[in-house]
Amino acid sequence: MQKYFIPKESLMNKVIDNSDAFHIIKVMRFRIGDEILVSDNEKTYLSKITALENNKVSFEIVHEETGTNELPVFVTIFQGYPKGDKMEDIIKHSTELGASAFYGVMMKRSIVKIDEKKKDSKIERFNKICKEASEQSLRFRMSEFKDIIPLKNIDFEKYDKKIVCYEEFAKESELSNFKSIVSSLKPNDKVAVLIGPEGGIDDSEIEYLKKLGFTLCGLGPRILRTETASMYVLSTISYEMELK
Amino acid sequence: MQKYFIPKESLMNKVIDNSDAFHIIKVMRFRIGDEILVSDNEKTYLSKITALENNKVSFEIVHEETGTNELPVFVTIFQGYPKGDKMEDIIKHSTELGASAFYGVMMKRSIVKIDEKKKDSKIERFNKICKEASEQSLRFRMSEFKDIIPLKNIDFEKYDKKIVCYEEFAKESELSNFKSIVSSLKPNDKVAVLIGPEGGIDDSEIEYLKKLGFTLCGLGPRILRTETASMYVLSTISYEMELK
Known part of the structure; x- marks a missing residue:
């Protein structure tokens, strides 16, 4: 599963339009319906891609991922x-x-x-x-x-x-x-x-x-x-x- | 201290004449009297450089280094x-x-x-x-x-x-x-x-x-x-x- 740390506004608007969009579309070649993890560096969400345009990726949230894998210190x-x-x-x-x-x-x-x-x-x-x-x-x-x-x-x-x-x-x-x-x-x-x-x-x-x-x-x-x-x-x- | 793993014959003859000689003379720029560690991969010796010629380094052994720092497994x-x-x-x-x-x-x-x-x-x-x-x-x-x-x-x-x-x-x-x-x-x-x-x-x-x-x-x-x-x-x- 590919994860993207995105700005808070991106998470609010459910749209990725920075260099991560290029990575999603051109490098990973994801398609509509594919799942990615998105995080605003506080919470992580399993999400589904709903639209792919020129350097703009729309997504919907499937559910919040619970649990952490951070080092305890x-x-x-x-x-x-x-x-x-x-x-x-x-x-x-x-x-x-x-x-x-x-x-x-x-x-x-x-x-x-x-x-x-x-x-x-x-x-x-x-x-x-x-x-x-x-x-x-x-x-x-x-x-x-x-x-x-x-x-x-x-x-x-x-x-x-x-x-x-x-x-x-x-x-x-x-x-x-x-x-x-x-x-x-x-x-x-x-x-x-x-x-x-x-x-x-x-x-x-x-x-x-x-x-x-x-x-x-x-x-x-x-x-x-x-x-x-x-x-x-x-x-x-x-x-x-x-x-x- | 710089260490060199050298062939057994090198250790026998107290002469280094392979690419390590280049390293000693040109890279490290050691001089006569400088100390190096040499090892035949069995024993390690503190040694002193006694002569430096074109791509040929002579040395004498000062003493054997005891102890090991190998991982126990x-x-x-x-x-x-x-x-x-x-x-x-x-x-x-x-x-x-x-x-x-x-x-x-x-x-x-x-x-x-x-x-x-x-x-x-x-x-x-x-x-x-x-x-x-x-x-x-x-x-x-x-x-x-x-x-x-x-x-x-x-x-x-x-x-x-x-x-x-x-x-x-x-x-x-x-x-x-x-x-x-x-x-x-x-x-x-x-x-x-x-x-x-x-x-x-x-x-x-x-x-x-x-x-x-x-x-x-x-x-x-x-x-x-x-x-x-x-x-x-x-x-x-x-x-x-x-x-x-």
């Missing part, structure tokens, strides 16, 4: 800004695995510099990936890419648990820290997960994060690439909280 | 052959996460057809990725890409546990199956993990796998892409067995 990934198009892969896979929100974090060892003029279009592009990945994985709610921001400007106050993934010299205690935090999570906890860029996290940043109440966590005895760390964290939270 | 990923270059990403990330071996599996819904003439060069390419990812993640042993092979030709006899990742209609029992298998793993178990291609697994294949003793496992309530499934499985095995 709200995980925000604070990703040290990586090279190339790794951020896109991180957003894609972490959204499938249940992340709520993302920040791109400019850190001492981030190699990429983000041109202020290009920042908004990057954020827009990343939110498009959030939407597509949320649709593909049939998420109940969309993940959101919030901002690209220097580490020092982030307010971590509201998070219940704060984890920094610290690969170097994963010591015995750091290998136990992660499991003890994950196994202590309670539904609706807000979890901040900070992951360094390719070059890792500078000692001064580690000290700063410790002062803010972050716990240093090793993710097993092998060295993970920056783009793999969030997947490890989210998979294990799902395993701990969602599987019986 | 042998996980073989049987990956339904995916589209594009997804197989490369799967090998890369799953190697970091501790997979022992890979097969590309031709299944009913595999869209890509592998030309027999190109098969060997593909396998060679995939093993190069195994080597690089094993080096990057400082694996004690290299992962290995074994073969590209139709499902019916695989002998699953030797595996202690057999998991098939089954996303569709993740039922309550399938969400409990995975956790009960992972939490029952014992060191040195051989684990077969079968993951369908993008289009999923055909009903007849599911029946066939059940007869061979595979357990159907759901990996949480969201739909994962084929390239994300192995990361979920490996991360959670690490979490269960490696973190205290």
Whole structure:
């Protein structure tokens, strides 16, 4: 079943007339009578297509879908800004695995510099990936890419648990820290997960994060690439909280 | 620290003269006196570079590195052959996460057809990725890409546990199956993990796998892409067995 997150007005009017209409008509080649899931990011409805015109899809609601498949905790990934198009892969896979929100974090060892003029279009592009990945994985709610921001400007106050993934010299205690935090999570906890860029996290940043109440966590005895760390964290939270 | 898996003769002669020499001299720009890790895939040695010539690196051994960071179980990923270059990403990330071996599996819904003439060069390419990812993640042993092979030709006899990742209609029992298998793993178990291609697994294949003793496992309530499934499985095995 294909899902579309659509604007509230679209849901009110039962008409999709944005780029999703193109996807429905030209990519998926749906026909009148075919069923799709539509959501205003609050409720999801099984719907039936009633008309297809030039870039305009009308539908009627069959019934509201109940139940959720959201991770029981709200995980925000604070990703040290990586090279190339790794951020896109991180957003894609972490959204499938249940992340709520993302920040791109400019850190001492981030190699990429983000041109202020290009920042908004990057954020827009990343939110498009959030939407597509949320649709593909049939998420109940969309993940959101919030901002690209220097580490020092982030307010971590509201998070219940704060984890920094610290690969170097994963010591015995750091290998136990992660499991003890994950196994202590309670539904609706807000979890901040900070992951360094390719070059890792500078000692001064580690000290700063410790002062803010972050716990240093090793993710097993092998060295993970920056783009793999969030997947490890989210998979294990799902395993701990969602599987019986 | 940079690691290189080198042929046994290289280790005997204390000379690296294959493409790794290029990497050492031109990419990493190491100098005489710099330290590297070398391994013949059995033992790992901290070594010091003693000479650098045209595409030839001499070294001396400082000491043997003891201890291992291998996952306590042998996980073989049987990956339904995916589209594009997804197989490369799967090998890369799953190697970091501790997979022992890979097969590309031709299944009913595999869209890509592998030309027999190109098969060997593909396998060679995939093993190069195994080597690089094993080096990057400082694996004690290299992962290995074994073969590209139709499902019916695989002998699953030797595996202690057999998991098939089954996303569709993740039922309550399938969400409990995975956790009960992972939490029952014992060191040195051989684990077969079968993951369908993008289009999923055909009903007849599911029946066939059940007869061979595979357990159907759901990996949480969201739909994962084929390239994300192995990361979920490996991360959670690490979490269960490696973190205290």
